[in-house]
Amino acid sequence: MIQHLSFLPILLPMLAGVLLLMPPLGTNKSNRRVASVVLSIFAFAASLALLLKVQADGTQVYAIGDWSAPFGIVLVADPLSTLLVCLTTLLGVVCVLYASAGDDEKGDFFHPLVHFLILGVNGAFLTGDVFNLFVFFEVLLIASYSLLMHGGDKKNTRAALHYVILNLVGSAIFLIALGILYGVLGTLNMADMAQKVALLQGDDVFLAKIGGMLLLVVFALKGALLPLHLWLPNTYATAMPVVAALFAIMTKVGVYSMMRVYTLIFGDEAGELTHMAQSWLWWLALATIAMGAVGVLASKDLRKLIANLVIVSVGTLVALVAVQTVEASAAAIYYLVHSTLVTAALFLLADLIGRQRGDIADKISAGPAVAQPRLLGTCFLIAAIAVIGMPPLSGFIGKVWLLKATLNAEYTFVFWPLYLLASLAILVGVSKAGSTVFWHHHAKVTEEKTQELVHPAQLVALIILVSAAPLMSVFAGPLSEYAIGAANQLHDFNHNINLILSRGQ
Numbered sequence: 001m002i003q004h005l006s007f008l009p010i011l012l013p014m015l016a017g018v019l020l021l022m023p024p025l026g027t028n029k030s031n032r033r034v035a036s037v038v039l040s041i042f043a044f045a046a047s048l049a050l051l052l053k054v055q056a057d058g059t060q061v062y063a064i065g066d067w068s069a070p071f072g073i074v075l076v077a078d079p080l081s082t083l084l085v086c087l088t089t090l091l092g093v094v095c096v097l098y099a100s101a102g103d104d105e106k107g108d109f110f111h112p113l114v115h116f117l118i119l120g121v122n123g124a125f126l127t128g129d130v131f132n133l134f135v136f137f138e139v140l141l142i143a144s145y146s147l148l149m150h151g152g153d154k155k156n157t158r159a160a161l162h163y164v165i166l167n168l169v170g171s172a173i174f175l176i177a178l179g180i181l182y183g184v185l186g187t188l189n190m191a192d193m194a195q196k197v198a199l200l201q202g203d204d205v206f207l208a209k210i211g212g213m214l215l216l217v218v219f220a221l222k223g224a225l226l227p228l229h230l231w232l233p234n235t236y237a238t239a240m241p242v243v244a245a246l247f248a249i250m251t252k253v254g255v256y257s258m259m260r261v262y263t264l265i266f267g268d269e270a271g272e273l274t275h276m277a278q279s280w281l282w283w284l285a286l287a288t289i290a291m292g293a294v295g296v297l298a299s300k301d302l303r304k305l306i307a308n309l310v311i312v313s314v315g316t317l318v319a320l321v322a323v324q325t326v327e328a329s330a331a332a333i334y335y336l337v338h339s340t341l342v343t344a345a346l347f348l349l350a351d352l353i354g355r356q357r358g359d360i361a362d363k364i365s366a367g368p369a370v371a372q373p374r375l376l377g378t379c380f381l382i383a384a385i386a387v388i389g390m391p392p393l394s395g396f397i398g399k400v401w402l403l404k405a406t407l408n409a410e411y412t413f414v415f416w417p418l419y420l421l422a423s424l425a426i427l428v429g430v431s432k433a434g435s436t437v438f439w440h441h442h443a444k445v446t447e448e449k450t451q452e453l454v455h456p457a458q459l460v461a462l463i464i465l466v467s468a469a470p471l472m473s474v475f476a477g478p479l480s481e482y483a484i485g486a487a488n489q490l491h492d493f494n495h496n497i498n499l500i501l502s503r504g505q
Helices: 002-019 029-057 079-099 110-126 130-148 154-185 190-197 203-223 231-238 241-265 278-298 302-323 326-355 373-388 394-405 412-439 456-466 468-474 476-491 493-503
Strands: 060-063 074-077
Touching: 002 029, 002 060, 002 074, 002 079, 002 110, 029 060, 029 074, 029 079, 029 110, 074 079, 074 110, 079 110, 079 241, 079 326, 079 456, 079 476, 110 130, 110 241, 130 154, 130 241, 154 190, 154 203, 154 231, 190 241, 190 493, 203 241, 203 278, 231 241, 231 302, 241 278, 241 302, 241 326, 241 476, 278 302, 278 412, 302 326, 302 394, 302 412, 326 373, 326 394, 326 456, 326 468, 326 476, 373 394, 373 412, 373 456, 373 468, 394 412, 394 468, 394 476, 456 468, 468 476, 476 493
Parallel strands: none
Antiparallel strands: 060 074
């Protein structure tokens, strides 16, 4: 089993999804919930075991069917990919547990779809092949389409339709890009592509550049970079909050793909195509941060505000990717984990707050007081401090680290003022939302159904996510060391190439 550990984060969610569709688990609500939670915990445990294995023995390269790279499909479990797999499976446990309080009854097949989504996300993080990155993208997107429609109304369906159409276009562009790159390089294995792209000459250089820029369009769409971000606010704001919390990892798949492709394939050793996307990434990131900050200030409800916080986090991460240094990548890894967990916690909080405010729901306006102000108020305060970036929580550590990492970057004179202004906008927007929801009351909730108290399963899920910010601050030392180690390996070109091509068997 140990030699197949790299495959378990993909295999276990796939088996879980299939088992939850079949009797008796697929026909009994209680059995389905228990099985889904247990299976998601198994997937998280396997992911954690893989992370410990990578820490102890180094990067694991798993060749499916014993076909060695670059001819066969390989999975590459390195410190970065295993960390993100652990993050994904942890979110899966939290969201399955939260939904078991009743959200899973609003539509069919919620639990199988969650596991299939985790399958796709984990596969995207672990694959060492660009074509299989496309395959896993499609798996997670198909599952996400159905999850967006879960318990939805006309507004939800309209937003989901926009999401589906844009991603279908993105998938077509992805295939075109892969066709161009395969025609030029003769391979889609990332390590093999990185070797061959430096040897290109003449027209092949321009063709490879076209393929690489088309990939940038795809990753920008998946990650929600401006101007391809317009689908995200409405999609995340109208989806069920537990689904939106799970989707907090989705945009990070696009960012991760940029880190892999534009650091390994089109990085320092790419010849004429070295850092071909860097200037594009910089300006797209800056524009995304600015647009997200404006969206935070303009948001009329909590879920829309949190969706715009996701956009700001994506812009920040892409700016760090554009710097192309070990320190910037390490800061990006730490910030990615922090922002994913905090925004997921805020989506769940918005749901619980909305359930206790009657018809006002999660609108940022005066209304009925929440039924559990101390519990929800404390959780909101912790999450707000973290997302704003105030000391002593993880957001402050991430902010200081990313500012230090961009100190000598090419566009620091633009990035620093813009990022600090965006942070001020987030401070104003989140503070206004919190004070309005918890302090400004003008009526009482009269209907019993709107005074819904937090279910124990929801409380456990919420505490897991909210506690992440203080825990990431307490354990900032070892987490920072891990992030630096993962970033060093990400930028170690010769090590990555030799490891994958020699051990992919």
